[in-house]
Structure formats: C-alpha cells, structure tokens
Amino acid sequence: MLYEYSKFDGSQAFTPQSAEKIFDQLSEYMLQYGNEVLESLKQWEEDNPDIVDLLIKEGLVEKDEGGNYIVTPKGIRRVENKALDELFDIRRKSSTGRHDTDFRGQGQVRHDESKPYEFGDPVSNLNFHETLRNAASRQGVTDGRIRLTEDDLVIYDTEYQANCATVVLLDMSGSMTRMGKYGAAKKVGMSLQSLVRGRYQGDFLQVVGFYTYASPLTERELLASAPKPVSIYDPRVRLRINLDSPPPFVPQHFTNIHAGLQFARRLLRRQSATNRQIITITDGEPTAHLEGRDLMLIYPPCEQTANITLMEAKRCSNEGIHLSSFALVEDYFYLELVNFVEQMAKVSGGIAAYCNANDLGNLVIDSFVGGRRKRRTV
8 A cells, every 4th residue: 555645735635534434443452451442531631632522522531520521421322322333233223122922911012913902902003904805805885884793803913022131240360351352242241231222221230340249330430441450370269258357469360150140140139020031151160169258269270169159140040030141262271161161051951052252242242132032941
C-alpha cells in the first residue's frame, strides 16, 4: 500500500472522525483492558481536548463526582448493541421478535398456524376468516346469513414464552488476560444484556465475575472490568483465609468457580422464573473454594477443590437450575480443564463445551436460547 504525505494548506476538505467512531475504537480497548483505558482520557484532555469534548457532547462519556471519566448509559448501550451485532450478525429491527419454545399456551400469537377451538382458549385469538369459511362450507349461506356453531370456531395457535432467569459466571482470574480471552468473554456478557433488553424483556440476567471471590457486576462495572493481575508467583500455594478477619493482602487472581456457583444458586433461588440457568465461562480449573467461613487458595489445582466445586454444581441441579459450562481452550495444556467441565456436565445433567475465544459467542447464545426452552421441575 502506497502512502503520500503533504502539508495541509487549508484548501483540502477535512472531515473529523465522528464521536461514534472514536468511541467504538475506545470501547474495543475497554473490552480488553477495562477502566484503565478511560484514564487515558485525562491525557487526551490536555493533548486533544476537541476529541474529548466531542465524546461528551454526544453523551457517550462524562465525568463523575470525583472528576474521573465514565461511560454513560448511552455509551454502554452502544457497546452492548455493537457487540451483539458483531458476534451474532443480528440486525436490529423495529419489531421485538422472539425465539420459539416447544410449549404452547397463552402468549404471542402465531398468525400462520390455527387450530380448532377448545374450551378455555382465549376468543381474542379467533381466526375470523377460517371460522366463517368453516361455517359456510358446513351449512351454506341462508338469506345472506352465516350461522356459527362451536364446531366452526378456529383460533390462532399461540406460543408459550417461558421467562428465564440467567446468571453468567465470568472468569476474572489472572490467566484470562492471555490471547484476548477476557475481551471475548466480556463481549458475550454484554451481548446477552443487549439481547435480553431487546428481545426477552421478561427475563432476568445477572453477570457475576469470579476470581478469588465472586461478585455481581452492573453493566457499567462489566465494561470497566479486567482480569485480576497475578500477584504471587510461588510454584505451590496453599492458603487458608478466614473471611471474618482476612489479612491486609489477599491475592485476587485465583479461580473460585465454587464461590461463583454458590452465589449464582442463591441469586436464582430468589427468582420465580419458569427456567433458571447458569452459564459458566472459564479458562482454568478451580484453584479456590470455600469451607464454611474459610477461603482456600490452592495451586496447582487439587482434587479437594474440584470435588467441592462439583458438589456445588450438583446442588444447583437439584434446585432445578440448568448448567452450561464453556472452557476456553487454546492448546493441549488445557486437557484437565476439558475433563473438569465435562465432569460438571455429568454431575449436573447440563452441557459442556470447549472452544477458543473466537467461537465462544455463537456457542453461548445457542445455550442461552436453548436454556429458555426447557421446563425443569425441582
């Protein structure tokens, strides 16, 4: 590619980048590195004040009470919608079309299918055209009148639209910084938020980050989040930390799937949705678990942590929660992780899949929609 440079003399037309394009570039870095990227806006404020002013005027970023830059709700929605479009190639439409379920009942009308009226069916769904045609063919037309009987009635069939409560468990351990894994996983979480808001307004969705601990993430916190940096490099670690009196320093970069599942189960217990599911995205075996009020950090991964985590997965299943686990696998070193997520699927009756960061989005969206179609009983 050939580039030519010349001095700008004012005669050439100059069109500055739009605020949306600048923000899209900024948000791509935020997906990988989190809130650290926004701190660079302070430097931009000195070097390129016009760009920062443009972002503020368009309502994409603003300053909080402490003078720090944050993404506005409008900016967050733009990132979520763009992530959904890129991952799943879904064009936003004015209608709120929804995915089907295998169950029928009162719900969204399907105008292409009809069925004979049965006692209890809502008459508001009456198919007048088919009903009149039935009456005319059975009885004929007398004096320009058509007499209806119950046998003539036909109604539009309807879809049963089961609402669903979903918790997405997102691995924030130190290893997620590699190979763009955390950015891809975060994009999936933000895409689901856009999908629920646009298509499944009756659903409940919560993203929970798990690392040494587990904590819920708001939409803004998710966009600003990043994996926990590795803070200790010992080849063997075995720490017991009392949660009621923790030491000043606790390494944050461990993988506590047990705490994530436990938090999600308690969260879903408060939801009255027909279907409840947990989607776990991780790139490592569990290296932390809870024992009462004690936090155990163990590396390399051990059987004790794995068994306690699998027991929690079983508890989730016993409470009627569907589990889907996705292992981000980049090379053959991840064979033990594959075995672990397969064990989670086995004990919980859920599903397990392993993929790279590029394939994660389509697999998770299929799992999310599929989980909405299942009725589970405790």
